[in-house]
Amino acid sequence: MSGKTAMRTNYCGDVDSSLIDKTVIVCGWVKKLRNHGGIVFVDLRDRSGVVQLVSNPEDEKVDKIMKGLKREFVVQAEGVVRKRPEVQINKNMKTGEVEILVKKIKVLNESDEPPIEIKDDVIITDANRLKYRYLDLRRPKIQRNIIFRHKLVKAVRDFLDSEGFVEVETPLFVKSTPEGARDFLVPSRLHHGKFYALPQSPQIYKQLLMVAGFDRYFQIAKCLRDEDLRADRQPEFTQIDMEMSFVKKEDVMDIVERMIKYSVEKVLKKQIKIPFERISYDKAMNEYGSDKPDLRFELKLKDIKDEVKTLGLSIFDNAESVKALKVKSLFSRKKIKEFEELVKVYKAKGLAWISMKNNELIGSISKFANKEFIDKVGISEGETLFIIAGEKDIVNISLGQLRLKLGQELNLIKEDELKFVWVVDFPMFEWNEDEHRIEAKHHPFTRPKEEDLNKLEEKPLEVRAEAYDIVLNGWEVGGGSLRINEPDLQKRVFKIIGLSDEKAREKFGFLMDAMKYGAPPHGGLAIGLDRFVTLLKGMTDIREFIAFPKNKSAENPMDGSPSEVSEEQLKELGIKVMDKEKDQSW
Numbered sequence: 001m002s003g004k005t006a007m008r009t010n011y012c013g014d015v016d017s018s019l020i021d022k023t024v025i026v027c028g029w030v031k032k033l034r035n036h037g038g039i040v041f042v043d044l045r046d047r048s049g050v051v052q053l054v055s056n057p058e059d060e061k062v063d064k065i066m067k068g069l070k071r072e073f074v075v076q077a078e079g080v081v082r083k084r085p086e087v088q089i090n091k092n093m094k095t096g097e098v099e100i101l102v103k104k105i106k107v108l109n110e111s112d113e114p115p116i117e118i119k120d121d122v123i124i125t126d127a128n129r130l131k132y133r134y135l136d137l138r139r140p141k142i143q144r145n146i147i148f149r150h151k152l153v154k155a156v157r158d159f160l161d162s163e164g165f166v167e168v169e170t171p172l173f174v175k176s177t178p179e180g181a182r183d184f185l186v187p188s189r190l191h192h193g194k195f196y197a198l199p200q201s202p203q204i205y206k207q208l209l210m211v212a213g214f215d216r217y218f219q220i221a222k223c224l225r226d227e228d229l230r231a232d233r234q235p236e237f238t239q240i241d242m243e244m245s246f247v248k249k250e251d252v253m254d255i256v257e258r259m260i261k262y263s264v265e266k267v268l269k270k271q272i273k274i275p276f277e278r279i280s281y282d283k284a285m286n287e288y289g290s291d292k293p294d295l296r297f298e299l300k301l302k303d304i305k306d307e308v309k310t311l312g313l314s315i316f317d318n319a320e321s322v323k324a325l326k327v328k329s330l331f332s333r334k335k336i337k338e339f340e341e342l343v344k345v346y347k348a349k350g351l352a353w354i355s356m357k358n359n360e361l362i363g364s365i366s367k368f369a370n371k372e373f374i375d376k377v378g379i380s381e382g383e384t385l386f387i388i389a390g391e392k393d394i395v396n397i398s399l400g401q402l403r404l405k406l407g408q409e410l411n412l413i414k415e416d417e418l419k420f421v422w423v424v425d426f427p428m429f430e431w432n433e434d435e436h437r438i439e440a441k442h443h444p445f446t447r448p449k450e451e452d453l454n455k456l457e458e459k460p461l462e463v464r465a466e467a468y469d470i471v472l473n474g475w476e477v478g479g480g481s482l483r484i485n486e487p488d489l490q491k492r493v494f495k496i497i498g499l500s501d502e503k504a505r506e507k508f509g510f511l512m513d514a515m516k517y518g519a520p521p522h523g524g525l526a527i528g529l530d531r532f533v534t535l536l537k538g539m540t541d542i543r544e545f546i547a548f549p550k551n552k553s554a555e556n557p558m559d560g561s562p563s564e565v566s567e568e569q570l571k572e573l574g575i576k577v578m579d580k581e582k583d584q585s586w
Contacts, residue, residue, distance in 0.1 A: 001048060007076060013049020017097050019081040024100065026051060027108070029138065030073045031118075033066075040066040041099075044075060047143050052084075052099040053077050065105050072111035072118065078104040131557040133548055145545045148267060149533045153220055155263040156240055163255060165216040165242065170205035172198060172222065177507045181225040184235070192574035198224040201526060203443060204511050206243040207483055210522040211514045218242040220529065232475070232531050232542050235554045240478075240532075243524035249466055249482055252523050253422060256470060256478070260420065268536060270418065276470070278422040285393075289400015291426070294474025296419045297412035301325060301399050304387065307376040311368045315350075319389035323399050324377065326385045327406055330355050335409075342405055343388060348398035352387040356380060404474065415538065421471050425449070428463040429496065437498050442467050444493055445511075447482040447523075460496050470527070477532045480525025487515045 003011035008027045015024055028046035035041075040055040040063065055066040069075065079100040090096030116124050116132050120141040129136045136142060157167070176183045176197035183197040199205075201223050209217045221241040229235065244252060254275075261272040277295065284293050287300045301323045308316040316322050331339075340351045354363035356379045361369055365387070379385055388399045407413045428448050432439045438460055440446065448456060452463040466482035484490045490512065494504040505512065530542040543549035550556050570577065 003046075003048065011048035012044050012046045012051040013094055015051045015081055015095050015098060015100065017083070020083055020098060021080065023078065023080055023103075025076065025078045026100065027076045028074070029111075030069050030071055030075060032071070033069055035067065040069075042066060042069060042075075044077065045138075045140075047147075049094055049140075051095045053079065053102050053105075054099050055102055059103070062102050062105050065107065066102065069107070070111065070113075072114050073107055074109040074111070076106045076108055077102050126551065127557060130549070130551055133558050137547065142544065145533075145537065146547060148537065149529070149545050151267045152263055152533055152536070153240075153529070155266040156259060157220075159259045159262045160216075160218045160242065163216070163259075165218045166214055167219055168209055168214065168217050169219060170199070170202040170209075170221065174199045174205075175507075175510075177204075181227045184224050184226050187573040187575055189572050200225050201239065202241050203445065204508070206241060206524060207445065207511065207519075207522065208514055210243055210245045210483075211517065211519045213245075213520075215245045216243075217524075221526075229550065229552050229554055232534070232540065234530065234542065234546065234549055236550075237542075238529040239526040240529050241524070241526045243522060245520040245522045247482075247521070247523050249424075249468055249523060252480060252482075252525055253468060256525055256527075257420075260470075264418070264536065272418065272420070276420040276422055278424055280425045281423055281427065281464075282425070284423050285396045285400075289396045289398070289403055290474070291423055292469065292471045292474055292476040293400075293421065293423070294404060294407065294413065294419070295421050296414045296417050296473060297407045299325060299327065299403050299407060299412060301396065301403065304377060307373060308387070308389075310370055310373045310376070311365065313365070313368060316387075316389050319395075321392040321395040322387065322389040323395050324385050324387045325399060325403055325406065326377070326379070326383060327410060328383055329410055330357055330382060330384060339386070339402055339405065343398040343402055346398035346401055347390075347394045348388050349390055350388075351402070352389070353384060354379065354387075355384040356382065417473075418536070419473055423469045423471055424467070425464045426467040426469070427461065428452070428465040428467075429460050431461065439497050440493070441465065442479065442481055444497055444499070445481075445483050445490070447484050448489075448493070456492055456496065466523070468525070470525070472532070472535050475531060475535055476528075477535065478525055478527035480523065482521070482523035485515060485519040485521055487512060490515060 001011060001014060003014065007025070009025045010019070012026050012028050015026065026044060028044040031043040031045040031050055033040065033042050038057050042053040043050050044053055053066070055063045057063050077100065079102040081098050082101055084097060084099050114135055116128050116135055118135060118138050120139055124136070137146070173186060173196035176185065176195060181200055183200065186196040186198060188194045188196060202219060202221050206217050219241045221239045222236060223239055224236045226235060227233070244255070257274040257276055261274050264270055264272050281291055284291050289301055302325070303322070304324045305322045308322050336353060343351050352365045354361055354366050354369055359381060377385055386399070386402060388395050427441050428446065429438045430441045442465065447466040449464045449466055455463050467479070468481065469476050469479040471477065484493065491501065491504070530545060533545045534540065534542045548556065548558070555562065
């Protein structure tokens with residue numbers, strides 16, 4: 001890696017044994033100082049790594065400057081590279097065999113005592129990390145994360161360019177269409193009372209690019225959603241966004257698989273086998289209790305509705321669904337209680353269990369278990385069977401969460417594996433219990449499966465969509481679909497989700513107009529870049545791969561955003577800030 005500029009000849013981390021006896025100039029930050037018997041050793045750090053500087057006590061000018069250095073001073077040093085004494089060689093460092101005997105040194109800038117430790121192996125509170133993010137970003141681990149992200153994006157760009165995709169930027173000021181998450185709104189100074197929205201995704205615009213004939217589009221797109229935060233969610237995030245014309249879903253999935261294979265092998269040097277496994281939404285829910293199943297371990301949900309009939313328990317007999325998980329392990333009562341509390345979070349009314357210990361049955365339903373039941377479910381010595389009964393969705397989801405917990409508790413998960421899977425054939429619609437209406441499962445531009453079109457009006461909740469999610473290690477990293485490209489079909493879908501022609505035109509009139517002018521069949525997908533890079537590195541907090549993230553309250557402690565603005569600015573925009581507590585009209 002060339003770091004040569006007018007001020008340096010090499011990056012610190014590139015000074016190795018190939019440069020012995022040569023004069024180099026390096027620049028960086030003082031990581032650590034040591035004074036051993038009058039000889040000063042300085043670890044100098046830049047983004048490439050660390051190199052050791054050594055003073056010459058006979059050179060009084062250099063020696064004086066080096067003795068006056070402090071942590072995080074910015075320094076330029078010139079000297080001769082020499083081999084370290086054998087006892088001082090550090091084989092864990094790229095530069096560990098050499099050091100620089102300093103001939104000239106200059107302090108380019110001094111530093112106050114840093115408020116946080118700039119080391120990888122120290123604990124720093126989230127508040128301080130975010131407040132002093134510019135210092136936190138000096139830590140080698142964080143710099144490696146950001147550089148890893150850069151390399152992955154470059155690999156993605158290179159691959160998509162080679163496949164004929166054109167990178168097109170779409171607007172950041174768009175029309176508000178609040179049918180998904182809450183929009184961030186931007187008031188217009190020139191048009192009082194009117195607002196732009198920041199895009200939740202480039203969805204409509206990339207479809208318009210297909211109408212425009214670009215055929216293959218992609219963008220590393222900024223997306224913004226005003227929603228509650230968590231470890232894998234920020235108010236602003238980045239997507240690898242793409243769209244293609246004249247395709248079936250197999251074409252989209254093939255491109256995405258090859259893009260992932262190329263990119264991951266490029267940056268991780270890890271082989272990725274394609275094609276990825278594909279399972280239906282119904283199978284994912286029924287066997288794994290999740291539409292984003294973690295397939296790094298084999299544990300599956302099993303339907304035992306017939307088997308439990310022998311127990312004569314009304315809680316099972318009257319249930320819509322009864323399913324079980326069987327594991328080769330025994331658990332304490334305390335641990336069972338923990339599992340019970342977990343499934344209750346997901347609305348399960350309880351957790352039945354039975355174990356075989358020392359050839360005896362124990363557990364909440366052990367006294368009801370007869371030989372027929374035991375033979376059917378096949379409990380052996382040292383095994384435990386967990387059972388949940390109730391509504392189908394509640395049983396699947398709660399038992400699916402227990403499955404994940406058991407995978408962690410029993411070390412069933414292959415942590416070093418990257419397990420990709422496609423989940424396909426999602427429902428086109430779902431029932432919104434709060435608003436008592438049907439809504440789109442993904443978004444209203446998703447194409448229904450051709451064979452289900454005859455159910456669209458009569459049995460909409462049975463209609464499947466040409467939608468597909470890509471899942472990595474139990475996390476959804478991307479999703480997409482084939483799109484509706486006919487105005488009449490789009491109107492039918494709008495009507496089912498309760499969107500009148502008038503409302504549809506108000507929200508999406510420009511898209512509906514575009515469809516009238518020869519919209520080609522098209523489809524696409526977006527991958528959440530922040531989550532994708534995080535999972536590839538075996539981590540879960542996306543903030544570790546974002547240069548300047550927000551905290552859990554969507555605030556930035558470093559720059560103080562969001563902040564109040566002056567009355568003059570508000571007046572220009574025609575806005576008055578109301579006090580929610582004092583103004584009862586709220």
